[in-house]
Amino acid sequence: MLNIGNEKVSLCSGLTRRSFLQVGVAGMAGMWLPDLMKLEAQGSVDGSRARIKNCITIFLVGSPGHLDTWDLKPQAPSEVRGKYNPIRTNVNGIQICEHFPLMARKMDKIALIRSLHHRTGATHENGQRWMMTGHDFNADAVKPHTGSVISRVFGPKSELPANVILPGPIGNTGAGNFHGQTAGYIGSAHEPFFLGADPAAPNFRVGDLEVPAGMSASRLDARRELLGQLDQLQRRTESRTTQTHDSSYDRAFRLLTSQRARDAFDLNLEPARLRDRYGRNTFGQSCLMARRLIEGGVRYVTVNHFDTVFGQTCWDMHADGGGLNNTYLDYERHLCPQFDWAFTALLDDLEQKGLLQETVVAVLSEFGRTPRLNGRGGRDHYPNAWTNFLAGGNIRGGQVIGSTDRIGSRPHDNPIEPPQVLASIYHGMGINLDTTTMPGPGERPIRLVEAEPIRQLF
Numbered sequence: 001m002l003n004i005g006n007e008k009v010s011l012c013s014g015l016t017r018r019s020f021l022q023v024g025v026a027g028m029a030g031m032w033l034p035d036l037m038k039l040e041a042q043g044s045v046d047g048s049r050a051r052i053k054n055c056i057t058i059f060l061v062g063s064p065g066h067l068d069t070w071d072l073k074p075q076a077p078s079e080v081r082g083k084y085n086p087i088r089t090n091v092n093g094i095q096i097c098e099h100f101p102l103m104a105r106k107m108d109k110i111a112l113i114r115s116l117h118h119r120t121g122a123t124h125e126n127g128q129r130w131m132m133t134g135h136d137f138n139a140d141a142v143k144p145h146t147g148s149v150i151s152r153v154f155g156p157k158s159e160l161p162a163n164v165i166l167p168g169p170i171g172n173t174g175a176g177n178f179h180g181q182t183a184g185y186i187g188s189a190h191e192p193f194f195l196g197a198d199p200a201a202p203n204f205r206v207g208d209l210e211v212p213a214g215m216s217a218s219r220l221d222a223r224r225e226l227l228g229q230l231d232q233l234q235r236r237t238e239s240r241t242t243q244t245h246d247s248s249y250d251r252a253f254r255l256l257t258s259q260r261a262r263d264a265f266d267l268n269l270e271p272a273r274l275r276d277r278y279g280r281n282t283f284g285q286s287c288l289m290a291r292r293l294i295e296g297g298v299r300y301v302t303v304n305h306f307d308t309v310f311g312q313t314c315w316d317m318h319a320d321g322g323g324l325n326n327t328y329l330d331y332e333r334h335l336c337p338q339f340d341w342a343f344t345a346l347l348d349d350l351e352q353k354g355l356l357q358e359t360v361v362a363v364l365s366e367f368g369r370t371p372r373l374n375g376r377g378g379r380d381h382y383p384n385a386w387t388n389f390l391a392g393g394n395i396r397g398g399q400v401i402g403s404t405d406r407i408g409s410r411p412h413d414n415p416i417e418p419p420q421v422l423a424s425i426y427h428g429m430g431i432n433l434d435t436t437t438m439p440g441p442g443e444r445p446i447r448l449v450e451a452e453p454i455r456q457l458f
């Protein structure tokens with residue numbers, strides 16, 4: 001069974017299998033080639049000269065407290081500064097939390113943005129929408145995920161989709177279903193491709209991508225013909241902007257039967273020592289798979305560090321004693337070490353494979369956390385200030401962009417808003433934001449994002 005959006009496609013009559021590949025109804029088609037050629041001809045896109053060819057976004061669902069991670073305030077009052085001490089990094093004058101010792105050795109490759117903020121609201125979903133799309137929105141005007149935009153502009157390089165999200169979509173984070181991880185108005189042809197499985201699970205096998213044993217080529221072809229007819233019907237019901245794409249079902253079958261695709265998802269092809277280096281957990285193995293997918297031709301990979309904030313150890317440290325009971329102990333024993341290992345392993349691995357110079361790694365989150373500890377010793381949602389960071393490509397590492405005031409409550413200088421971060425990724429990948437538009441609702445051309453790139457990054 002292959003899940004294509006909400007449609008279940010049987011691959012063998014009567015067979016019950018764990019489905020883990022999910023895409024939109026027309027979910028794997030690329031942009032029209034003529035449109036890309038037109039954008040290149042008018043100078044709106046110059047992928048050949050862009051230093052950044054790929055992007056891996058690590059999204060820290062729940063959001064770490066900036067004062068406890070990458071913007072410590074050791075001189076602040078005790079109710080502000082928290083438990084952790086800053087440590088030196090390999091860049092003079094830049095300090096981060098003591099629980100990121102591996103990251104501290106790589107600060108020369110990393111650009112910290114300490115003055116992020118937004119004013120929309122303090123829910124996880126507000127921040128997710130901002131950082132995933134560059135917009136906030138409601139159900140009437142859903143904006144596309146950044147990876148979907150990249151898929152629409154450049155299309156896929158190979159049998160693999162252009163835009164993949166690991167290990168699965170964000171689920172319940174408290175305030176609705178709009179997290180910013182869909183293709184929105186640009187059409188189902190550019191929906192993210194969700195792995196939908198745990199790559200660290202003992203029973204995770206690349207065999208899930210294979211045609212079931214006993215299915216003949218003629219039966220597979222019959223399925224392909226039937227699904228092609230469904231695809232034709234889908235094209236007639238969608239807007240004209242998605243009517244000339246390749247058959248999404250044909251792409252799904254090519255992925256299903258492609259050795260290259262199976263290899264890209266097969267972590268067993270990696271040395272055990274490298275898998276250990278990333279961490280034998282869902283996040284670590286997802287980061288390793290992200291590198292394999294970039295190496296295999298995927299343009300944009302998002303790794304969600306957690307899919308919910310309820311009933312599990314995650315960055316959402318309210319310390320409420322119930323379903324949101326994450327505390328300092330969770331940070332120092334679990335979260336910080338897990339991130340430190342996987343993130344630095346990813347940078348090392350990309351560099352050793354010769355991919356770091358053309359791949360930007362963006363670590364993003366919804367918001368910061370309250371400068372003052374709550375009565376339980378935790379921190380609550382706080383969109384007025386937080387820190388995210390980028391590395392790789394032609395990003396100028398070893399710098400801090402912006403700062404917060406003495407208690408981390410608001411930007412002190414160079415305030416940065418979420419759309420500027422995504423504008424920087426688009427710019428780095430060779431997209432001219434002044435001349436590149438997407439077909440919006442009613443096919444009205446609209447700008448990708450209402451912001452300019454952060455020039456200090458380049």
